[in-house]
Amino acid sequence: MGNNIVTVDNHKLQQEQIQQVRTPRRSTDYQQIALYKDVNPLDWEDWHWQVKHRICAKEELTQVIKITPPEEAGLRKAAGRLSLAITPYWATLMDAEDPACPLRRQAVPVADEFAVSPHEMVDPCAEDRDSPAPHLVHRYPDRVLLLATEHCAMYCRHCTRRRLVGDNEKEEINPAQRFDAAVEYIKSNRKIRDVLISGGDPLVLEDDEIENLLKKIRAISHVEFLRIGTRVPVTLPQRITEKLVNTLKKYSPLWISIHFNHPKEITKRCKIACDMLSDSGIPLGSQTVLLKGINDRPYIMKKLMHELLQIRVRPYYIYQCDPVRGTQHFRTPVATGINIMEKLRGHTSGYAVPVYVIDGPGGGGKIPVGPNYILSQAKGKYVLRNYKGKIYTYLE
Ligand SMILES: *Cc1c(COP(=O)(O)O)cnc(C)c1O
Numbered sequence: 570m571g572n573n574i575v576t577v578d579n580h581k582l583q584q585e586q587i588q589q590v591r592t593p594r595r596s597t598d599y600q601q602i603a604l605y606k607d608v609n610p611l612d613w614e615d616w617h618w619q620v621k622h623r624i625c626a627k628e629e630l631t632q633v634i635k636i637t638p639p640e641e642a643g644l645r646k647a648a649g650r651l652s653l654a655i656t657p658y659w660a661t662l663m664d665a666e667d668p669a670c671p672l673r674r675q676a677v678p679v680a681d682e683f684a685v686s687p688h689e690m691v692d693p694c695a696e697d698r699d700s701p702a703p704h705l706v707h708r709y710p711d712r713v714l715l716l717a718t719e720h721c722a723m724y725c726r727h728c729t730r731r732r733l734v735g736d737n738e739k740e741e742i743n744p745a746q747r748f749d750a751a752v753e754y755i756k757s758n759r760k761i762r763d764v765l766i767s768g769g770d771p772l773v774l775e776d777d778e779i780e781n782l783l784k785k786i787r788a789i790s791h792v793e794f795l796r797i798g799t800r801v802p803v804t805l806p807q808r809i810t811e812k813l814v815n816t817l818k819k820y821s822p823l824w825i826s827i828h829f830n831h832p833k834e835i836t837k838r839c840k841i842a843c844d845m846l847s848d849s850g851i852p853l854g855s856q857t858v859l860l861k862g863i864n865d866r867p868y869i870m871k872k873l874m875h876e877l878l879q880i881r882v883r884p885y886y887i888y889q890c891d892p893v894r895g896t897q898h899f900r901t902p903v904a905t906g907i908n909i910m911e912k913l914r915g916h917t918s919g920y921a922v923p924v925y926v927i928d929g930p931g932g933g934g935k936i937p938v939g940p941n942y943i944l945s946q947a948k949g950k951y952v953l954r955n956y957k958g959k960i961y962t963y964l965e
Pocket residue numbers: 706707708709712713714765935
């Protein structure tokens with residue numbers, strides 16, 4: 570039945586996925602949204618269909634949410650900067666009435682995005698300065714960051730790489746050769762044992778493009794460890810197909826870090842995508858950006874971490890929101906992050922406690938920040954406090 574409409578990697582699995590999509594844990598059934606009511610479930614499950622039908626203009630967005638004046642102003646200006654792109658999947662998770670909806674705020678631009686506040690920069694982490702070859706950032710001696718694409722399934726309004734990322738960029742002429750210089754650089758630097766492929770979102774590339782890149786990097790004998798940074802399991806879970814998973818699996822050890830910001834992002838559909846990755850032996854970690862009004866309350870962050878463990882994603886980092894231009898409305902004081910860490914450590918499973926970091930402005934790399942547990946330190950003696958504030962002395 571209808572199996573020939575889309576490329577179905579595994580008919581049975583797909584049927585099961587559709588079944589589960591019909592009974593989502595959180596999310597309205599997509600067919601309840603007028604814009605999507607006639608969409609065939611097999612199309613809905615096809616990631617190319619999702620990408621092709623992304624919301625990229627105000628006219629479509631008005632059919633999904635009730636746009637407020639600040640959003641209206643944001644939409645007017647979004648053209649030419651970090652583009653507007655919202656997958657139909659994500660659109661169904663946004664609250665149509667509430668502009669404070671955490672998913673809506675991450676996807677819909679507001680006027681504040683076009684204000685530049687003190688200390689904000691175009692490239693806060695000085696990645697362009699530390700780039701020895703196109704698409705490559707080399708900051709730490711033993712590992713590099715490879716920016717595999719400028720595109721994402723959805724454009725997050727808090728994006729730290731908004732200087733590079735969006736759908737306005739013109740395509741490069743020679744896609745097959747675009748990483749040649751980066752690969753050569755890694756090849757010629759034997760200290761590099763870890764390659765982090767990010768972007769943009771590398772998983773919006775086609776399967777063969779991903780495979781070509783992984784193959785080239787895997788062929789370098791001193792590269793021990795590959796990782797991918799992505800948001801696709803959250804913004805476009807349909808992209809995690811059996812075919813993709815089988816490709817990724819071949820390049821083990823390959824780890825994946827997934828950008829999650831709010832418990833509402835963990836839907837049944839997202840869980841299926843994460844399960845497929847985990848079941849194929851890919852360890853999953855999370856990266857979360859601390860965002861004002863979205864996840865800056867300790868109970869929300871704790872809930873997110875607990876739900877991540879339930880879908881077998883190990884919390885890895887919480888980032889202080891980088892001082893990138895136009896993100897002031899998302900940024901919290903550092904004390905907010907430290908307080909969240911205080912409320913996690915000791916109060917819940919150690920596995921649910923990520924590391925809170927500030928990416929040192931100007932290119933310092935990730936610097937851990939958190940509560941102080943050392944009250945005093947003298948020769949042979951540490952005075953410590955525990956998570957309850959009780960004091961202990963450790964003698965060396
Ligand atoms: C985040 C990052 C890495 C990886 O850092 P880890 O702490 O090892 O996860 C590597 N290079 C750059 C430039 C980065 O920003």
